């Protein structure tokens with residue numbers, strides 16, 4: 114360890130001096146925190162190897178002003194001890210504070226270097242004989258910038274120490290208050306308590322923040338909130354409970370009776386804004402469970418935390434920040450809801466191999482647990498908008514728009530000519546005003562003054578006209594040059610090919626959309642209305658039919674359904690699936706068949722199962738055979754194995770159904786197998802009919 118390596122036996126033989134001081138009498142009383150930290154250094158010295166009795170504290174300067182070393186007997190004593198080579202190490206908070214001004218400071222470092230004395234503060238241990246350490250100490254002593262940093266560190270360190278003991282008072286969340294002895298208690302207001310209890314109970318019942326907000330909204334229950342500033346600071350007001358608030362309550366460890374400090378920090382964004390960032394729990398500076406009464410136990414808090422984390426994974430609350438940008442949704446970020454005007458967000462659902470976008474208006478849902486405004490499957494909308502772009506970008510359309518632009522350009526040139534004339538006129542007027550002014554005799558003051566004013570006025574008008582001309586001129590776009598036109602046209606010709614190429618990444622398509630389309634407004638009624646607003650203001654409205662739902666989208670062809678119906682006459686679901694796969698058939702979603710998918714089709718098409726079909730044809734269950742004969746189902750099974758009964762395995766669970774035995778066979782069955790001689794077995798009538806193989 115680098116720190117310990119600076120300490121040798123010689124240092125340890127000498128005394129460790131802890132220099133403790135406070136600047137003013139007031140600080141002694143108010144800032145006992147800093148004093149406590151200074152005494153904490155004492156423990157460091159012992160840990161580093163100094164015996165307890167050889168750690169000496171010099172604190173005679175407590176309450177002395179720090180303007181000069183002369184006034185501080187304690188500091189003088191320290192210098193003397195170091196000078197006599199009796200000190201092995203000098204300890205203090207922020208060593209530069211050992212001496213208020215640099216002269217004292219440098220002297221102490223020089224003396225320490227001569228007598229091989231080490232210096233220790235909260236940042237580390239220094240050997241003043243070493244160049245690097247001396248440099249560091251010198252910097253610490255002289256740099257005023259360092260001083261402000263240290264001042265802050267001292268303040269912060271003090272707070273942290275207090276917080277570590279759970280004594281730092283902080284803003285309590287609603288539902289908790291300080292009593293007159295500064296202890297945290299539940300808010301005595303029963304209504305406030307009840308509201309919090311209801312919130313937690315609802316969570317344990319429903320498991321999501323949304324459902325809590327929904328529950329409160331549905332039952333018209335208001336929730337308390339504490340005013341954080343202004344004249345009503347500290348007052349409790351009641352209002353609707355939003356999802357954000359629910360999450361703040363659920364995440365706050367104080368409701369579990371835990372004291373927490375440093376749960377977040379201010380983060381500087383690149384644009385200079387500061388944003389409060391919550392840290393993960395293992396990076397909180399202080400966490401003391403069971404510090405005060407709460408509404409839930411620490412275990413419950415942990416359960417909630419766990420649950421919320423799972424929810425976040427399952428529902429993708431932060432999906433907006435996730436890889437969505439790379440998703441295929443064409444209109445991401447530029448879709449508005451035609452019903453309420455909010456921006457619509459994109460969610461993806463997986464359907465087989467395909468990632469399908471949905472545009473949904475859920476801001477009210479996210480923030481207030483209000484119902485989702487509308488959800489619109491996005492695939493068809495993207496296709497329709499893409500088609501619109503391809504149609505709009507034809508050479509003919511561009512030719513037309515270029516012609517329009519030329520027309521506009523011609524008018525702009527006309528306007529330009531007029532503006533230029535205005536400038537010339539203003540210049541002419543200014544010139545004549547100047548001439549009149551120059552020709553007047555200087556002693557004719559009255560006339561001269563009037564002409565001067567006129568000249569100034571004309572000059573101002575000229576400047577304005579010139580300004581105007583230049584401003585307008587640069588605002589007007591120039592006509593495309595011939596080369597530019599050619600380039601543009603070749604691009605347009607390629608556009609449909611580029612757009613429709615499956616290898617074109619969604620990112621590129623989105624970039625094209627961003628160039629051409631301002632926004633898209635969606636309304637779902639009996640059809641979906643898509644209003645596209647192009648850059649530049651032109652709008653077009655498209656309509657697409659409502660898409661098929663998921664089940665319709667992957668409907669199994671009728672021919673396959675008929676085949677399944679036929680196969681079910683003699684096979685279980687798994688056997689049907691096997692047969693279909695042998696024939697190379699696939700499901701509506703393009704996948705291989707499984708017993709589940711056969712069962713699903715059977716249910717949705719109301720096809721009877723193999724078992725039902727066998728039953729309809731009079732086959733019997735094991736019970737129906739065993740009960741009248743007074744034998745067990747196991748015996749039925751063994752009779753089947755002996756060939757006395759003919760049956761069929763009727764489903765994939767392994768149940769059997771049996772052909773009704775003849776009365777002859779029935780009577781044989783009643784006897785025990787041992788009674789049956791091989792001859793008798795031959796008398797058994799063979800099964801009446803074969804069914805369905």
Ligand SMILES: [Zn+2]
Pocket residue numbers: 450451452453454455474486487
């Ligand atoms: Zn909406």
